[in-house]
Amino acid sequence: MLKDRGVDVIFGIPGVHNQEMYRGIEEAGITHVLARHEQGAGFMADGYARASGKPGVAYVITGPGVCNIMTPMGQAYSDSVPMLVISSCLDEVAAKRGQLHQMKDQQTAAATVCDWSEEARTADAAYQLIDRAFAEFRGKTPSPKHIQVPIAQLEGEAAAAPAPPPQMALCTADPRQIALAVEVITKASRPLFVFGGGAARAHPAARAVLKAVGAASFTSYAGRGIVAPGDPLSFGATLARPASAEIAEQADLVVLIGTDLAEVDLWRDTLGHECQAIVVNLDPEVLAKADSGDMVHCCDAADWLQQLFNALEGHVADTQWLAQDVAKTRALWRAETDAERPGIVPICDALRDAVPADTMIYSDMTQFAYAAKEVWEMECPGHWHHPYGFGTLGYATPAAIGGAVARRGKPTMAIIGDYGFHYTMQELGVAVELGLSLPIILWDNGKLGEIEDSMVRAQIAPNAVVAHNPDFVKLAEAFGAFAVTPASVPDLQAAVKSAFDASGPTLIYLTPAVLG
Structure with a gap:
């Protein structure tokens, strides 16, 4: 059914509770991308949806799988991204305790971070809910949906899904x-x-x-x-x-x-x-x-x-x-941006000159991105994606993987801070596994710089803003990725250009020292 609705990629992690959802994936001609964590799977589905314009689909297991993907669902909800999360669920939770992956109310928990969360207790209900989700993705402001199916139903036999319904027309102007x-x-x-x-x-x-x-x-x-x-x-x-x-x-x-x-x-x-x-x-x-x-x-x-x-x-x-008034105002605001986060604006300019015009960029909650969003002009819309509303750390790397999967052969790049990279660094293994030519700009200022600045402005002695970092270059190489540490802005530009042609992802380790 999903293949007939245009789904060609599913992101997820199989488990004993949801393994029946994997029966027939290959026969249907759908590619499954194995994430390293359900949070990564959700961000990949988000990134795929933003890049392709099609819904991103994710499979997760009961309980912890649903909880782990709730952060990406919340991000997709705040940014109006079409994402369909399909999970398994226990057949009975009220009268039976101590089951594997048991939650008190999984459906309601998921409903707090998406448009709606429903349980399909029959095959027909599952089919109807999926068609409802796809119709709403197109017919109104897109937003994530969650469908859970009891394990016994997943293991049961079912009639084939109905043919796809007619597509809803978009609401036109009067x-x-x-x-x-x-x-x-x-x-x-x-x-x-x-x-x-x-x-x-x-x-x-x-x-x-x-x-x-x-x-x-x-x-x-x-x-x-x-x-x-x-x-x-x-x-x-x-x-x-x-x-x-x-x-x-x-x-x-x-x-x-x-x-x-x-x-x-x-x-x-x-x-x-x-x-x-x-x-x-x-x-x-x-x-x-x-x-x-x-x-x-x-x-x-x-x-x-x-x-x-x-x-x-x-x-x-x-x-x-x-x-001339507009130009004067913009020049003043650009100077303000540069003064607030010194030195980042020139690097943004250099990076913009180095990447192809059709590069799709995924950024994280990091000072580098905060400056770039104001000064980096885009040639076309929908090519810079950021966790705007929910503001989740760790978004950029897996979301860029999802975007690169959707745009095979087209340039995709991630920009992430050192602290945010810790959240989803394990997904680097997915990019290696898929052979994605993905530059990952890792901005390492050695601290939670934005939080430190905020504490200082609030006259709070900075606390808990510095964490021990690993050797990120060796870490990337351990995953099988390429890694480079530019010593200058020209080195950075050369590294980015080379990364787009590499046979796998390249971690480009960037520190304020490159500013000179």
């Missing part, structure tokens, strides 16, 4: 609402567009609309690449700069597309605008937060932008935004 939007947008002298990750598929139309309207723009971190690099009226992915509120206050119309302006986008309560807004989103929860005078459009961002562009035909842009 021409009457488009006409009203055009009227409001063309009257604005300082229109400001804000693009989030929900508009990632809409970048051709988004760029055309911005040019036609003469609008200034921001993107969220997840929306980077939607606006063309070098757009003279683009403020970039700098919403978290406190002064971005002053820019929003200057607008006489704000258009929010595919973004919920979450705390991790703004790091303040509001965008800062005092004008009317147009909100375009598929999530009713986001639309419900709009102010009473705003216009709300529940539809697909790409369709809305394309219809808007078509309706703008003949409109001559007349804007009060000035390119």
